[in-house]
Amino acid sequence: MKRIEKIYNYILKNSKHLTKDDILNYNGFTALQIGKELNILRNNVSKELNILCKNNKVIKIKSKPVIYYPRELFEKVLSIKLKDDIREITNIQALINKKEKIEDQSPFNYLIGHDRSLKNQIEQAKAALMYPPNGLHTLIIGSTGVGKSLFANIMYKYAKYKNRLTKDSPFIVFNCADYSNNPQLLLSHIFGHVKGSFTGADFNTEGIIQKADGGILFLDEIHRLPPEGQEMIFYFMDTGSYNKLGETGRGHKAKVLLIGATTEDPSSTLLNTFMRRIPVIIKIPDFSERTLEDQIELVEFLFRQEAQRINKPIKISAEAVKAFIGSTSYGNAGQLKSNIQLACAKGFLNTLNSGDIININLDLLPSNIKKGIVSFSNNKNNVWNLIPNTITIDPNNDMPFEYIPFENDTYEPPFNIYDTIEKRAGELKDKGMTDEDIKSCITSDINNDLNKFYNNLKRNKNLKEGLLKIVDKDIVDFAEEIKILVEGRLNKALNERFIYAVSLHFSSLFKRLKSKADKLNSYVEIPISTNSKEYKIAKEIHYLMEKRFNLSIPKIEIEYLAIILTSIQDSSIQKRVGIVVAAHGDSTATSMVNVAKKLFETDNILAVDMPLEKKPFDILEEVISKVKQVDEGKGVLLLVDMGSLNSFGDVITERTNIITRSIDMVSTPLVLEAARKCSLYDTDLISVHSYLLKDFRAYTMSSDDDNYINDGVIVTICSTGKGTAIKLKELVDNIINTIADYNITVIPVGVKDVNRSINEILKSNKIIAIVGIINPNLGFPFISIEDLINGTGEAKLKNIIKGKNISYTDKNNIIALETLCKQSLRELVTFLNPEKIYPLLKNFIDFIENSLDIGYKNNKRLSIMTHLACALERVILKNELTYNGKSNPLDKLYFDTLKDANLIFKKALSLELSEDELYYMVDIIKEYQLTDTFNAYVTEIPKN
Structure with missing residues (x-):
């Protein structure tokens, strides 16, 4: 046989x-x-x-x-x-699930996790829909991105599937947040209104309750309903009748099943009387609470979407899948989608000129996603065999049955990543750039675009909450309405600063009017044209303000409002000076920029690394690309390592019309100070260039943590010189009072003639900071109203008062190196203690320097230390790198030295770097030695 x-x-x-x-x-x-x-x-x-x-x-x-x-x-x-x-x-259970879905076409069976993580929730939903005679009203709760809107939509489909609703029954979706700043308008949309019920109600209008008659009304963000709206809705739930806005009787009837959704705790945001009318509450679990099978299927589904968009097969390693799962936290499925899009964009770029399969592995992923593998390891036990070594997605296969697991398209960027990559690659190739440089430029572009988009999603939520802590909600809501009105009248978009300035101004104005403590007619006359657009809009706002708040407001306020409109337009966009750091070496500029980004969390600084073999033309094109990318309208500062690169500035300005200034002999302290000035204090290009060139002398260590400025002035800029300044002064005084005794005066000035006012103050005072609605750009540290409200401005102000600077110098500054290294390690490693590992890392580098008779600058020492720490972490995780390069016989001295230094870790931690990891270290120390030797040679060449 x-x-x-x-x-x-x-x-x-x-x-x-x-x-x-x-x-x-x-x-x-x-x-x-x-x-x-x-x-x-x-x-x-x-x-x-x-x-x-x-x-x-x-x-x-x-x-x-x-x-x-x-x-x-x-x-x-x-x-x-x-x-x-x-x-x-790959997955037997998934095969059975799909087979069962074909046999049972219940809409719920199309959901990922219908028989696992969502099984109980689906049973609740079915019971609510089938309960006689007309079903039970339901509330769906869960975090952003878990799929509440999707779940409600499936409930509607199931009701039709079971013939509880007809095929023509409506499913009306309404987001209560869209009109939360105007309760009257909100209730009008829900219940309808009669002609003349409020200003602008020119016709009788049906509400969404009537449109949903015979079907389901889904109220998203239901916690944004005002109390009176909740009362009207629970009366409708009880009786099936309602009245339109402006009517007295309840003569309208409708049969509607209500489904609400909220991210908040309903017991603290909804009336008890309202909650008693909603018997079914369904909690949708977070991504981290779903089973691993669900998480894997979700990853596969999202990669299948991208494969079909790209029209290329995608191969994902098991380690990458674990990293994606472990790194998904705040945004649930939405965050996972954005991470996968970023990875696919990078993979697509790597195969741009070929038909090769796109490989998604751990090396391709950014550090914030890579760290997810540690979280995955900590949270998942005995389930690793569920993830195959690789998952291959064929774009030609049909999409799986599951619906897209998102609330809406909030997490969908407003641009096609792959079209952007192809277009940008074509432009750079036409300019003669090499493939590697093209990849570097585009990777940076995509990273920045996606990071800005998703970071804005996280940031925007907190700003209004901070404002509401100091200003009444009615005033903030009114300010938001005014912002919409002004944008329509001026045909110009305004940012959130308008709302901050107007809210604070109205708040202080109303307090003065109600207390009668201050007479507005005592203010000096403000020369402003009554024919200007701003004056006419201010007049309209004045009328709306009196009607809304039932107050008699002096006419002089129209002029102040006109001044606010003018000044806010000028500063409606917070602009910063951009920074581009260009230095010879494979990673010299990147190392310095990464330190600045970690310290200041800024995105207006980019790096251009220049290997010695790179052609000057390619370098210039890459620098131009970065200048365009980082420019926000206030010019770009070029920090370069050789004087010859200074000549780039004129060429760049001529080709891009972007103003530039250059400083050579770049160092890490110079980069840090430039980032601090340009990111934190919104200065102008000329003043920051002059300061760095003439006055900056690197950072010095302060032995006294309480090194306070004993005499100085903080200027607050507002619309009137009083008004908003009273509120600003309270805020600033409160901050100052929390840190220590002080001898600092807060002086308010009006936006009119602000430069003249500040010059007057300077005659007898030292100005240490400016806080307000506009930045006069006089070179002083500036803190905007929104920064003061959202918390970041408080930290800035405290540092200014204490006179603290970032403690780092590039030469022989051991304390600063230790501080920066430990700070970096806290962000990069999980299992190692930065306090305990730092002395070992230092000993390792000292041993290398002594044995090889070389010396590294502090920025190189910092880079080597962080690489070493990450390598030790890989040893702990049994995930060491594999060296694919060719070892040179001449490297033996370096390798033997590193092998001896490796005993430091073996003796202290019982950890030992593998030979592959050591070969990587050989490449790094050789590269850094070559770069430092080259730089030393250059500095010795006579300037003539």
């Missing part, structure tokens, strides 16, 4: 007893097991089993280890028929 026949007969004979549970638990036949029983080498068994798979005799299950079943038995036990071209299966 042939070997292949013996193997097949053995499998058939011993598989007759297998049940469905055995197959689901992966109790099958392995090559090792068969080899032992039949006394055949394992590799020969594997070879024959693969032939049997190809001939459709057995089916392969990709698990750890790989399992085989007779194909006929597998199909019979699971009651399923496989296509002839299917020879291996």
Whole structure:
């Protein structure tokens, strides 16, 4: 009997007893097991089993280890028929699920996790919909991005599937947040209104309650309903009748099933009387609370979406899948989607000029996603075998059954990543840039675009909450309405600063009017044209303000409002000076920029690394690209390492019309100070260039943590010189009072003639900071109203008062190096203690320098230390790098030295870097030694 026949007969004979549970638990036949029983080498068994798979005799299950079943038995036990071209299966349960979905077309069966993480929630929903006679009103709760809107939509489809609703029954969606700043308008949309019920109500209008009659009304963000709206809705729930806005009787009837959704705790945001009318509350779990099977399916689904958009196959490693799952936290499925899009964009870029498969592996992922593998390891036990070594997605296969698991398109960027990549690549290629430089430029562009987009999603939520802590909600709501009005009248978009300035101004104005403590008519006359657009809009706002708040407001306020409109337009966009750091070496500029980004969390600074072999033309094109990218309208500061690069400034300005200024002999302290000035205090290009060139002398260590400025002035800029300044002065005084005794005066000035006012103050005072609605750009540290409100401005102000600077110098500053290194390690490592590992890292580098008779600058020491720490972390995780380069016989001295230094870690931590990791270290220390030697040579060349 042939070997292949013996193997097949053995499998058939011993598989007759297998049940469905055995197959689901992966109790099958392995090559090792068969080899032992039949006394055949394992590799020969594997070879024959693969032939049997190809001939459709057995089916392969990709698990750890790989399992085989007779194909006929597998199909019979699971009651399923496989296509002839299917020879291996990744997930048996998923195969069964899809089969069951085909048999049962219930809309809920199309949801990822319908039989696992969402099983109880689906049972609740079915019970609510089927409860006689008309179903039960339901509230869906859960974090942003978990799929509340999707779940409500599936409930509607299920009601039609079960004939509880007709095929024409409506499903009306309404987001209560859209009109939360105007309760009157909100209630009008829900219930309708009659002509003349409020200003602008020119016709009788039906509300969404009427439109939803006979169907389902889904109220998203239901916690944004005002109390009076909740009362009107629960009366409707009780009686089925309602009145339109402006009516006295309740003469309208409708049969509507209500489904609400909220991210908030309903017990603290909704009336108890309202909650009693909602008997069913369904909690949708966060991504982290879903089963691993759900998480894997969701990852596959999202990659399948991207594969079809790109029209290329995608191959994802198991480690990458774990990193994606472990790094998904605040945004649930939405955050996962954005991370996968970023990875696919990078992978797409790598295969731009070929038809190759896109490989998504751990090396491709940014550090914030890579760290997810640690979280995954900590939270998942004994489930690693559920994730195959690789998952391959074919763009030509049909999409799986599952619906897109998102609330809406909030997490969908307003641009096509892949179109952007192809267009940008074509432009750069036409300019003669190399493929590597093109990849570098585009990767940076995509990173910045996506990071800005998703960071804005996280930031925008907190600003209004900070404002509401100091200003009444009615005033903030009114300010938001005014912002919309002004944008329409002026045909110009305004940012949130308008709302801050107007809210604070109105708040202080109303307090003065109600207390009658200050007479507005005592203010000096403000010369402003009554024919200007701003004056006419201010007049309209004045009328609306009196009507809204039932106050008599002096006419002089129209002029103040006009001044606010003018000044806010000028500063409606907070602009910063951009920074581009260009230095020779493979990672010199990047290292310095990364330190600045970590310290200041800024995005207006970019790096251009210049390997010695790179052509000047390519360098210039890359610098121009970065200048365009970082420019916000206030010019760009170029920090370069050689004087010859200074000549780039004129060429860049000529070609881009972007003003630039250059400083050579760049160092890490110079980059840090430039980032601090340009990011924190919104200065102008000329003043920051002059300061860095003439006055900056690197950072010095302060031995006294309480090094306060004993005399100085903080200027607050507002619209009137009083008004908003009273509120600003309170805020600033409160901040000052929390830190220590002080001798600092807060002086308010009006926006009119602000430069003249500040010059007057300077005659007898030292100005240490300016706080307000506009930045006069006089070179002083500036803190905007929004920064003061959202918390970041408080930290800035405290540092200014204390006179604190970032403690770092580039030469012989051990304390600063230690501080920066520990700070970096806290962000990069999980298992190592930065306090304890730092001395070992220092000893390691000291040993190398002494043994090889070389010396590294502090920025290089910092880079080597962080690489070392990450390498040790990889040892702990058993995830060391594999060295793919070619070792040079001349590297033996370096390698032996590193091997000896490696004993430092072995002795102290019982950890030892692998030879592959050491070879990477050889490349790094050689590169840094070459760069430092080259820089030293350049500095010795006479300038003449």
